[in-house]
Amino acid sequence: MKNIIGKSWRDSASLIVLTKRNSEVLSRAEDRGNVNYDILLQTRTSKGTFANSVVFPGGVTESVDGSSRWWDLFRSFGYSNKDFEVFHRPNTITSEIFKNNPIQRHLQLRITAIRETFEELGLLICSRDRKESRDDNLYANVIEGVDLKHWQNRVSKNPEDLITLCEEHQCYPDIWSLYYWSNWLTPITLPKRFDTAFFIAAIKNKPEYLRSSSEVVEVEWLPPQEVLNSERKLQPPQVYELLRLSHVKDIEELITFACERSGHGTHLSYPFVVKAKDGVLFALPGDDLYPSSVDYNDNTTKYIDQTILELRESSKSVHRIESKKNSRCLVIQNYKPEHHIEMENKAYKGFTTA
Numbered sequence: 419m420k421n422i423i424g425k426s427w428r429d430s431a432s433l434i435v436l437t438k439r440n441s442e443v444l445s446r447a448e449d450r451g452n453v454n455y456d457i458l459l460q461t462r463t464s465k466g467t468f469a470n471s472v473v474f475p476g477g478v479t480e481s482v483d484g485s486s487r488w489w490d491l492f493r494s495f496g497y498s499n500k501d502f503e504v505f506h507r508p509n510t511i512t513s514e515i516f517k518n519n520p521i522q523r524h525l526q527l528r529i530t531a532i533r534e535t536f537e538e539l540g541l542l543i544c545s546r547d548r549k550e551s552r553d554d555n556l557y558a559n560v561i562e563g564v565d566l567k568h569w570q571n572r573v574s575k576n577p578e579d580l581i582t583l584c585e586e587h588q589c590y591p592d593i594w595s596l597y598y599w600s601n602w603l604t605p606i607t608l609p610k611r612f613d614t615a616f617f618i619a620a621i622k623n624k625p626e627y628l629r630s631s632s633e634v635v636e637v638e639w640l641p642p643q644e645v646l647n648s649e650r651k652l653q654p655p656q657v658y659e660l661l662r663l664s665h666v667k668d669i670e671e672l673i674t675f676a677c678e679r680s681g682h683g684t685h686l687s688y689p690f691v692v693k694a695k696d697g698v699l700f701a702l703p704g705d706d707l708y709p710s711s712v713d714y715n716d717n718t719t720k721y722i723d724q725t726i727l728e729l730r731e732s733s734k735s736v737h738r739i740e741s742k743k744n745s746r747c748l749v750i751q752n753y754k755p756e757h758h759i760e761m762e763n764k765a766y767k768g769f770t771t772a
Contacts (some may be wrong), residue, residue, distance in 0.1 A: 437669075460634045466633060505520070512683055513683065599618045599676060679758060702739070707738070735752045740765075
């Protein structure tokens, strides 16, 4: 049994936003992995959490993100309790972040992802369509024409003001166009820890204008491989998800897959730290070195008197990040995820991490 007693982390949500790239850019970019989409990325400031890192928009969940006022707002657009059941299928994988009332938690964390994306970048993923008017379009809706400076400041100071914004602009968070993608928990070795639900959404067009907050120094739309091949500073979850995304080249195929797999849930990705003779590796679930029982608050580091390569060669199932001198690679060998993208058996090198 996994131990969560006295947890030392905060729940949070991140949003991976995709949009299709134009044909002119596609034709002249050979180093972009041949994908036809870009991902919305932001670079954090030198102060605060994940300093100088390139991350997806997101942040800590607030109790108001699960307020009954949201249920009232959704009902005013024709939604009923049954419409929320698509978020979680019975008898499926349920990680700890969703254990208590999974449907309510899905609603809350989706709103967290949308609220934080708006606070940080001014992208308001909301809809004005009544339930009976919605089609089967898998793309998320975006509301423009909002006074970004005014509302970003208000929502940043008081998260409940996102409800007020929606009421005044007659819209609601487009939570049905967010698809549950993964769940990562920060290792015990780091001073600040987050249990983060990652969602994915696609929008038809890049907004003409985004307004970043004081926590963000740069906003970019880039394909996954270009980010990985650059010198940008990345955290392990971003590295992993960018590599995973790069295996699907077409945005329509990717978002269709994301929608289908969303209700299945995912196992928690918790990097279990193992020290080797010449570096450190972070074992992930499914790896031979991953323990059968994990205490997420135990700061004892396992040491094995072998090199990283020796440990790799002696393992049958490998699902780990290997770290040497600020250079890391994700190694996959005989690992097949449940209800998710299957990556090749290889060592993914060439990216810079924190």
